Amino acid sequence: MSLVPDAFSIIHELVPHAASAIFLTHDDGTPHGFFHEDSPREVQDTFLNEPQLFTGPAEYNVFRLVGARNTRKIGQLLEPPPGFFDTNTYHLLVRASGHHYILDGRLEVDGRRAGLLTLYRETGTPFKAAEAEDMARIVAYFEHALRSSSAAQALSAATYSEEALIIVRPDGRAPFVSAAALDLLDRIHLAGPEWPDRRLLPPFCLKLLDVICHDARYPRTLPSATFAVPGGCITATAHWLHEAGAAPATAWEESANSGLVGIHLKFAVPQPLAVWRRLRGADLSPQQMSVAFWMAAGGRAAARSNMGISEAVLQDCVKAVYGAFGCSSEEELRRTLNAPASGATLPS
Numbered sequence: 001m002s003l004v005p006d007a008f009s010i011i012h013e014l015v016p017h018a019a020s021a022i023f024l025t026h027d028d029g030t031p032h033g034f035f036h037e038d039s040p041r042e043v044q045d046t047f048l049n050e051p052q053l054f055t056g057p058a059e060y061n062v063f064r065l066v067g068a069r070n071t072r073k074i075g076q077l078l079e080p081p082p083g084f085f086d087t088n089t090y091h092l093l094v095r096a097s098g099h100h101y102i103l104d105g106r107l108e109v110d111g112r113r114a115g116l117l118t119l120y121r122e123t124g125t126p127f128k129a130a131e132a133e134d135m136a137r138i139v140a141y142f143e144h145a146l147r148s149s150s151a152a153q154a155l156s157a158a159t160y161s162e163e164a165l166i167i168v169r170p171d172g173r174a175p176f177v178s179a180a181a182l183d184l185l186d187r188i189h190l191a192g193p194e195w196p197d198r199r200l201l202p203p204f205c206l207k208l209l210d211v212i213c214h215d216a217r218y219p220r221t222l223p224s225a226t227f228a229v230p231g232g233c234i235t236a237t238a239h240w241l242h243e244a245g246a247a248p249a250t251a252w253e254e255s256a257n258s259g260l261v262g263i264h265l266k267f268a269v270p271q272p273l274a275v276w277r278r279l280r281g282a283d284l285s286p287q288q289m290s291v292a293f294w295m296a297a298g299g300r301a302a303a304r305s306n307m308g309i310s311e312a313v314l315q316d317c318v319k320a321v322y323g324a325f326g327c328s329s330e331e332e333l334r335r336t337l338n339a340p341a342s343g344a345t346l347p348s
Helices: 004-014 041-049 062-067 088-097 129-148 179-191 203-213 251-258 271-280 286-307 311-325 330-338
Strands: 019-025 031-036 101-109 112-121 158-168 224-229 232-240 261-270
Touching: 004 019, 004 129, 004 271, 019 062, 031 062, 031 179, 041 088, 041 179, 062 101, 062 112, 101 129, 112 129, 158 179, 158 203, 179 224, 179 232, 179 261, 203 224, 203 232, 203 261, 261 271, 271 286, 271 330, 286 311, 286 330, 311 330
Parallel strands: none
Antiparallel strands: 019 031, 019 112, 101 112, 158 261, 224 232, 232 261
8 A cells, every 4th residue: 555656656657547546455345445546535434434325236336346256357347337327336436536437457366356446537538448458467566566565564664754642541532632643543544444433543543552551461462553554654652651750660650650651653654665756756767767776775786686687787777877866886876765855754
């Protein structure tokens, strides 16, 4: 999910369209996370909170496009079936977001159905069969990303750009939730984890609270969780709050007695994604960008082992990369590509 907004920007170049969306689902088509480029918030809330409106034999939503068996993988809505434009799916979701035509591709990972990728256009320019062939190639790349994704691994090196705090009592009441925290909680919710009652904290926050308040029940569990969201990852970590100046030996005991727990939320951009964003703005060929990406991670040796190109081709690519970034050595290039974003900080 972290790479989705950047991947969508590339898809716009390959297949012209108004907006993209991705739905991550269970094998039966039940969504557990989604990201839509331009759908209004009220439309997203309808999709999340009123799923019964979009199920049934007359509807052609993600539940059916992913879960139905013996259906084609690409372009089920390339030629909309009779009655599609009379459905709740069309009127409450597609049309309400300003769109009309849909090009869809089902995502499958290791024989398991995993989601749906959709492209949208306004009235007047329907998608064509040739674009469905492009969609099949795009779907294959997304399937590869899903197969190899890991939010925890993505944060092994990351740039943190947003932070927020929630203050919670052991009974689950939250006397303080900042506006920034609510924004981050909404991003986590859209990416998958349930939040059935917005008057209460999300279940994952209550789980962190339970872990820290009853540590004897969870001897090998840290009060922390990581979620992949569009554009990065969010970590949530619970800790007891205590007064400044408490002695180290008594800090934990006094914190527990205070009855307040802080849940610290941090939004991070995984370093590989930050590097890729820098490369997209450079005047380089796809092969030269790949060389630069691997050099940012481990120098020429990493590019050589991961790309399987000849030494002569590698040398030409390195020369072009150095010229694009004004560098004269591997070390200088790695510093340039891995530098923290302006205004961001790295965790100590």
